[in-house]
Amino acid sequence: MSGANRHYVLAAGGTGGHLIPAFALATELDRRGHHVALITDERGAAIPGKPDFLPAHTLPAGRFGKNPLNWIKGAKAVFEGRKMALRLFESFEPSAVIGFGGYPSMPALLASTSAGIPSLVHEQNAVLGRVNRLLAGRVQAIATAYPEIKRLKPKHADKVHLVGNPVRAEVLQLREEPFPAFTEEGLLRVLITGGSQGASVLSEIVPDGLAMLPPALRSRLQVIQQCRAEDIDAVRERYRNHDIPAELGTYFENMAERLADAHLFIGRAGASTIAELTAVGRPAILIPLPIATDDHQTANARELSKSGGARSIPQPAFTAKELAKQIQALAQRPDTLGTAAHAAWNCGRPKAVKDLADLIESAGGDELMDVIRVDNTQSRGARQQSSAPQGAAKDNAQ
Template identity: 35%
Template sequence: MQRVILTTGGTGGHVFPALAVAASIQEKFPQCEILFLGGQGPEGDMVKRADITFKDLPAKGVMGGGLKRIFGSFWIFKALAYAIKEIVSFKPDVIIGFGGYAGFSPVLAGWMLGVPTAIHEQNSIPGISNRILGKVVKTVFASFEDTKGFFSPDKVDVVGNPVRKEIIDFASKAKERSILVFGGSQGAQAINDAIIEALPLLKLEDINMRHQTGKTDFERVKSEYKKATVNALAVSPFIYDMSAAYAEAQLVICRAGASTIFEIAAAGKPAIFIPYPHATHDHQTGNAQHLEKIGAAIVIPQNELTGKKLAQQILNLLCDDETLDKMAHQALKFARPEAAASIVNGLEVIIRMKKTGGLA
């Protein structure tokens, strides 16, 4: 494997699995060149921080409407032309997309040019981009079993969701009565509001907090912590060292994107999930229910969320070491720490198929 294009964008939830696969490629093939094609969102900074070449392309989100909606958008033709230009110049052995609207054009362009292509579908219910791409790529790597038949069964390889190696490898004892709160890479106002309401109750029980608010809500949340005389130094707009943050927490309160639930599982942490109700096809609820069903998590729908209810759940769990231990054990059983390496192995297979005369 000499040259690979990875493509996705929009949120950290899409980008982090791609970076985990990039790290696995670099570990197995140190001389391999990696090009990351993404959108004009936060992925550029994330990828550059990982010291990977990044180029952006025009892209906009599309939900529903299928082929007509996508190809009725002007940006798709501009992005497709740009992707073709980059692929012809870079000459990749393989292209893999990790979902999101920014990853659509490069995978489609690669297929059009005869380059071996694959996608990774991280959620239990795929979005429109991956549903379309699933018809043309050679392999669909999936986090969950495709029980509803969105993809051709002979293409699906269930590998789990790739998790950053530092989260898998980081090991330290959690702080007593400690929680980690976050709403994804961009924050979640509903979770922030519930925690603010819960602060007086959590303070009474001397709960240690670490809270990622998202950039737009940071100043407001920090101010509320100060008003409640709770340590505001524990509040930040973004946590870069998530491995340490997971390790220090006894319990995690967060959304339920696929990257999040697989990271929590890999870290062996009990969780309270508050799925984002407006996610495409409500996939976060489906994601969260996988861990709830095996006893690794509790799910609170956002329309039932209050500060009091959240505080009660937090305090009940932190006072019950036996339940926390059982939840942590079930989380680790769900984890797929080998997911990134499995994807790299799968990419090798479709490259070999191309070289030996198989279809890309």
């Protein structure tokens, strides 16, 4: 099946959360000898990380907010985008179209379903997004990242294939590396990020929370924190006053290396963040973004929290005192962090991009390839337990 040269169209909203998995799938399909094109908006076309071989086509995509006055304008943009997508399909002749959510994916998927081209959607979050909800009845398959998906209608459940969230190759390469050694005398390396734009609440709370740790633990801290540009000077001053060494920046290019060295992650619960934490196996304290659509970050954090790989703190309860309490609970003994790391690792789905590519390759055939994980928690956990990095397995022996 993968030997045949085919054409595929990927359609994604203009944010990293939608585009990172799209870029990963494009790379895998290109490796298999297929031709791939991307449909997005102007924001998406400008996002760093797009593979050089991947042509990007920008289409108008209306937004439908709460104000009904914007709906007519949004509908006009969508139908204009649909016409442009149909013209593209006439020349590119895709075997299938897969949408990754966001309004820019809507015109392409509407065009594919009207033209009789097999279509699929991939949902990165634990709540089915608005566009994917609208199109769930039209597509042949719904690829998901979590075993439990909210806002999915029961009548569409038979379309679901659990594949996970594709992650960057440099992050996935770290999966078989052992968890960094953590001893009672060694450094405790903490990585704090707030997504692509940082998060002011982390800048306000984290330095004071770390300062409330017992002196024996606080003296061993090594902190790396991503901040908003407008916050960075104040955060630097807070760490200086607390006498805690911290490396601060508005953006870190080598995030994979930072994650590899970290003993503990503190940050938001975006889909890509959790996919990378579980791919590598890193314990986390997660503060879901309260204004996220349908509160999807709280849902994203649920599986990892239930496994013991993370602590999830609602933002209203996120205080310096609560943060210090949770860090102490995780770092009080060397084996506690290691156990949490292994739990996070067991939630990972390292074959996500391969499973997603298999699924899209099977689109249009007599039967879609079934890549769903049956009895997901037990079967995958048992398989991965035996193949875990030796350091992690050894550290986490009960």
